[in-house]
Amino acid sequence: MAAGTTEGSRFRVIGTRPVRHDGVEKVTGAARYGADYAFPGMLYGRVLRSPHAHAIIKSINVEKARKLEGVRAVVTSADLPELPDRIEQGGELPINLHHLSCNILARGKVLYDGHAVAAVAATSPHIAEEALRLIEVDYEVLPPAMTVEDAMAPNAPILLPSLRNKEDGPDKQTNVAAHVQFKRGDIKDGFSKADYVIERTFKTAMVHQGYIEPHNAVGIYNADGHATIYCSTQGSFVVRSLSAAVLGIPEGKLRVVPAEIGGGFGGKTTIYLEPLSVLLSQKTGHPVKLTMNRAEVLRATGPTSGGTIRCKMGATKDGKLVAAEVWMAYEAGGFPGSPVPMGAMCIIAPYDIPNMVIDAYDVVVNRPKTAAYRAPGATNAAFASETIIDELAEKCGIDPCDFRIKNGAHEGTPQTAGPPYKRIGMIETVEAIKNSPHYKSKLTGKNRGRGVATGFWFNIGFQSSAMVNIHNDGTASVVTGSVDIGGSRASMAIITAEVLGLDVKDVRPLIADTDAIGYTDVTGGSRTTVATGLAVYEAAQDAVRQLKERAAKLWEKKPEEVEFNNGMLSAKANGVKPMSIKDIVPRLGRTGGPITGRATVNARAVGPAFATTCVDVEVDPDTGKVSILRATVAQDAGKAVHPSYVEGQMQGGTVQGLGWALNEEYFYDSKGVLRNTGLLDYRMPTCLDLPMIETVIVEVPAPGHPIGSRGVGEVSIVPPPAAVANAIARAVGVRMTELPMSPGRVVKAILSKDGAAVASAAAD
Amino acid sequence: MPTVIVPALLRKLTDGRERVSVRGANVRQVIDDLERQFPGIKAHLVEDGDLKSGINVSVDGEMGIGGLLDPVNETSEVFFLPAIGGGTR
Numbered sequence: 001m002a003a004g005t006t007e008g009s010r011f012r013v014i015g016t017r018p019v020r021h022d023g024v025e026k027v028t029g030a031a032r033y034g035a036d037y038a039f040p041g042m043l044y045g046r047v048l049r050s051p052h053a054h055a056i057i058k059s060i061n062v063e064k065a066r067k068l069e070g071v072r073a074v075v076t077s078a079d080l081p082e083l084p085d086r087i088e089q090g091g092e093l094p095i096n097l098h099h100l101s102c103n104i105l106a107r108g109k110v111l112y113d114g115h116a117v118a119a120v121a122a123t124s125p126h127i128a129e130e131a132l133r134l135i136e137v138d139y140e141v142l143p144p145a146m147t148v149e150d151a152m153a154p155n156a157p158i159l160l161p162s163l164r165n166k167e168d169g170p171d172k173q174t175n176v177a178a179h180v181q182f183k184r185g186d187i188k189d190g191f192s193k194a195d196y197v198i199e200r201t202f203k204t205a206m207v208h209q210g211y212i213e214p215h216n217a218v219g220i221y222n223a224d225g226h227a228t229i230y231c232s233t234q235g236s237f238v239v240r241s242l243s244a245a246v247l248g249i250p251e252g253k254l255r256v257v258p259a260e261i262g263g264g265f266g267g268k269t270t271i272y273l274e275p276l277s278v279l280l281s282q283k284t285g286h287p288v289k290l291t292m293n294r295a296e297v298l299r300a301t302g303p304t305s306g307g308t309i310r311c312k313m314g315a316t317k318d319g320k321l322v323a324a325e326v327w328m329a330y331e332a333g334g335f336p337g338s339p340v341p342m343g344a345m346c347i348i349a350p351y352d353i354p355n356m357v358i359d360a361y362d363v364v365v366n367r368p369k370t371a372a373y374r375a376p377g378a379t380n381a382a383f384a385s386e387t388i389i390d391e392l393a394e395k396c397g398i399d400p401c402d403f404r405i406k407n408g409a410h411e412g413t414p415q416t417a418g419p420p421y422k423r424i425g426m427i428e429t430v431e432a433i434k435n436s437p438h439y440k441s442k443l444t445g446k447n448r449g450r451g452v453a454t455g456f457w458f459n460i461g462f463q464s465s466a467m468v469n470i471h472n473d474g475t476a477s478v479v480t481g482s483v484d485i486g487g488s489r490a491s492m493a494i495i496t497a498e499v500l501g502l503d504v505k506d507v508r509p510l511i512a513d514t515d516a517i518g519y520t521d522v523t524g525g526s527r528t529t530v531a532t533g534l535a536v537y538e539a540a541q542d543a544v545r546q547l548k549e550r551a552a553k554l555w556e557k558k559p560e561e562v563e564f565n566n567g568m569l570s571a572k573a574n575g576v577k578p579m580s581i582k583d584i585v586p587r588l589g590r591t592g593g594p595i596t597g598r599a600t601v602n603a604r605a606v607g608p609a610f611a612t613t614c615v616d617v618e619v620d621p622d623t624g625k626v627s628i629l630r631a632t633v634a635q636d637a638g639k640a641v642h643p644s645y646v647e648g649q650m651q652g653g654t655v656q657g658l659g660w661a662l663n664e665e666y667f668y669d670s671k672g673v674l675r676n677t678g679l680l681d682y683r684m685p686t687c688l689d690l691p692m693i694e695t696v697i698v699e700v701p702a703p704g705h706p707i708g709s710r711g712v713g714e715v716s717i718v719p720p721p722a723a724v725a726n727a728i729a730r731a732v733g734v735r736m737t738e739l740p741m742s743p744g745r746v747v748k749a750i751l752s753k754d755g756a757a758v759a760s761a762a763a764d
Numbered sequence: 765m766p767t768v769i770v771p772a773l774l775r776k777l778t779d780g781r782e783r784v785s786v787r788g789a790n791v792r793q794v795i796d797d798l799e800r801q802f803p804g805i806k807a808h809l810v811e812d813g814d815l816k817s818g819i820n821v822s823v824d825g826e827m828g829i830g831g832l833l834d835p836v837n838e839t840s841e842v843f844f845l846p847a848i849g850g851g852t853r
Contacts, residue, residue: 603829
C-alpha cells in the first residue's frame with residue numbers, strides 16, 4: 001500500500017510495475033554469474049588463509065607447492081608492489097592502499113583468522129587446494145584483541161605498529177584509528193532541564209551481509225599488458241581502480257566486466273580475489289578463475305562492525321527531548337575504517353535535540369576488515385538510541401509514535417553534522433505506521449508485545465554516466481555502468497520510457513563494462529535510481545533535444561518551434577504532420593546520422609531517507625525464543641519509480657534487520673578463530689522464520705531531483721533491532737541491550753528480572 | 765560574509781569558537797581565510813591541493829561536489845563533515 005503518495009499522477013510510466021527486463025534470463029538460469037565464466041586453458045586459483053587471529057609471518061616457503069604436478073604459479077605479497085601508507089579516494093569511501101594491498105595478501109603480519117597469505121593457480125581446483133597444504137608458513141603467534149574493549153585497553157596487543165591517531169600523537173602506538181566528535185548546544189544545561197534521563201550501554205555483534213553468491217573473479221592477462229576481469233561486484237569501476245593500484249598497473253590497461261550479481265548489500269564494493277586473478281594470469285599466461293567458499297566469505301570478506309555504545313538521553317515530562325550524550329566504538333577489523341562516523345551521524349538523526357555530544361571511535365581488532373553493509377553503522381546506532389527513545393516515551397506516558405512525531409526532525413532541523421535538513425519525510429513515516437492497519441490492530445495474548453522504531457540513512461549521489469540510443473525501429477536502449485542488484489534495469493528503462501514517450505517494453509536496459517561507458521560509482525549508498533537515474537533522465541532529454549533538432553530540419557523550422565510530448569514531435573504550423581520517434585527514425589541519416597543521448601552527472605540533489613518499523617513479537621519465557629508475529633515498515637521513497645522493487649527493498653532490509661536482531665553474530669573462540677563458518681551456524685532468517693513483511697511507501701519528493709526519488713535500498717534495515725527490543729520489553733518487561741537477542745540472552749534477562757523481583761519480594 | 769561552522773574537534777584551534785566569519789567566494793578561499801585567522805587549521809582540511817580524503821563539504825545544506833571549487837556566497841554557511849558511503853542490496 002502507499003501513503004502520502006500520488007502514485008502515477010504526474011507521470012505516465014514512473015510509478016508503474018512492469019515485469020523486469022532481465023526476468024526471463026534470471027528465472028531460466030540463462031543469466032551469467034561470475035562463477036559461470038569459463039575460457040579455454042583456464043586455470044583454477046585457491047587462496048591460503050591464516051589459521052591465526054594475530055601473528056607475525058616469519059617466513060613462507062612455497063617451493064613444495066610449486067613442484068606439485070599441475071601447479072602453474074604460487075604468489076605471495078612479495079609478488080605485489082608495496083604501496084604507500086596513504087589515504088586515497090577509492091569507491092565510495094577513502095581507502096588506504098597499503099592496507100588494501102595487505103588485506104589482499106598479508107605482508108609481514110596476519111591480522112585475523114582467514115587473512116589471505118598466498119595464492120595458487122593450478123590445472124584443477126583440487127590440485128590448487130592440495131598445493132595450499134604444501135605451503136609452509138612459519139608464524140609467531142601473538143595474543144589477539146577481539147573487541148573494542150580489548151583493543152582500547154592499556155597494554156593491548158598492537159595490530160598495526162605504524163598506526164597513530166591525532167590525539168595520542170606521533171609517538172604512541174594505538175589501536176584507535178580515529179575519533180570523531182559532534183557537538184551542539186550545552187549538554188549540561190540540556191540534561192538539567194530533563195525530568196527523565198535514561199542511560200544504558202549497548203553491545204552489538206559483528207554480522208555479515210549474507211549475500212548468497214560467494215565472491216568470484218576470472219582474470220585474463222594479455223601479452224600486450226592489458227587485462228580483463230570478470231567478477232561479481234557492486235562497482236566495476238571501483239574494481240578497476242583498486243585492482244590497478246594493488247597490481248601497480250595503469251588503470252586504462254584494465255577492463256572490468258561486471259557479471260550478474262547474487263547479492264552484495266555493500267559487501268561487494270571492495271576487492272579480494274580480483275587482483276589475484278590477474279596476478280596469477282600474468283604469471284601463468286592463462287585465464288585464472290578464483291571462487292570463494294562460504295567459510296572464506298564469512299572468515300575473510302568484510303562484515304559490518306560490532307561494538308559498544310553508551311547512550312544517555314533526557315526528556316521533559318511533556319515529552320520533549322532536550323539532550324543526548326553518546327560514546328561509541330566500532331570494530332574496524334584488522335585495518336582502520338569502520339562505519340562509526342556514519343553511525344555517529346545517524347544515531348539521533350531522526351530527532352530535533354538541541355543539546356548533544358557524540359564521541360565515536362574507530363578501533364582495529366583481530367577480525368576481518370569491515371566493509372559496507374546496508375546503511376553502514378546506522379543499525380547498531382539506532383538499536384541504542386531507539387531503545388532509549390522508547391523508554392523515555394514510556395516514562396512520559398506518551399504513545400511511542402506520538403513521542404517520535406513530537407520530537408521528529410523536519411525541514412530546517414539541523415542534522416548531527418550541522419547542515420539543516422531540506423524537506424524530509426521522517427514524521428510522515430511515523431504517521432504512516434500510526435495510521436497503519438497493523439498499529440491500529442489490537443495485540444492480545446500472553447508474552448506478546450509491540451515495538452516501534454525509526455531509522456535514518458543519508459543516501460548518496462556521486463558520479464554516473466548514461467547513454468540512450470535510438471534504434472532503427474523506433475525503440476531505444478539505455479546503457480549505464482550501474483550493476484543491477486535490486487531491479488535497476490527496470491528503473492532505468494522506466495525513466496527512459498517516461499522521457500521518450502515509449503512503452504517500457506520498447507526500452508532495452510544494458511549494463512556496460514568499464515571500457516564501454518563513462519565512469520560510474522558503485523551500486524551502493526542507495527544511489528543508483530537517484531544518481532544513475534538522473535544521468536538516464538538527462539541522457540534521454542539529450543536524445544529528445546536531438547530529435548527536436550532533426551524534426552526542425554525536416555520541417556524547416558527552428559528547434560524551439562518543435563514540441564515533444566508523449567513520444568510525438570509536432571510544430572504549430574500549417575502542413576506539419578506530427579511524427580512519432582518511429583516515423584522520424586528513417587530520416588535520421590539525412591539529417592545528421594543516428595541519435596545517442598548522453599549524460600554524466602555528479603548528483604547533488606540527494607534526499608535522505610527515513611523508515612519506521614512496527615513489530616509484534618511473542619516471547620517464550622522458558623526458552624527465550626522470540627517469534628515475529630507481524631512486521632510493517634513505512635519508508636519515504638521520495639517517488640517510487642517501480643513500487644514493487646521499492647517494496648522489495650523495504651522487505652529485504654527489514655528481514656536483514658530482524659536477522660541482526662535475533663540470530664546473527666560472529667562467534668570467535670578464545671584464540672580468535674571464527675567458529676561459525678557456515679550458514680547452518682551463522683543463522684540468517686528464512687521465509688519459515690518470518691511473516692510477510694507489510695510495506696507502506698511514503699512519498700515526500702526529494703527537493704531538486706527531477707523525479708523526486710530518494711534512495712530506498714538501505715534505511716529499512718535500521719529500525720528492526722530496536723523495534724524488536726521494544727516489543728520484547730512490552731512482552732516480558734525486560735530491556736535488551738545486546739545483539740543478537742538470542743534465546744539464551746532473552747532467558748538470562750528474564751531470569752535476572754524475575755530473580756530481582758523475587759529478591760525484592762523477599763526483602764519486603 | 766560566509767560563516768564556517770567549525771567541526772567539534774577543530775574548535776581547539778579556533779579558541780573554542782563554533783562559528784567563524786570568513787571571506788571567500790569558494791571553499792578554497794574560505795579555508796585560506798580560516799587559515800589566516802587560525803594558523804594550522806588548513807592542514808586538517810586540505811591535502812595535496814584538495815579536500816582531505818574522508819572530509820566532505822556542505823554549503824547551505826547542499827552536499828558539495830566540487831570540493832574546494834564549490835561556490836560560496838556572502839550569506840553561506842559552510843560545514844565540514846565526514847564523507848559518507850553506503851551499501852545496499
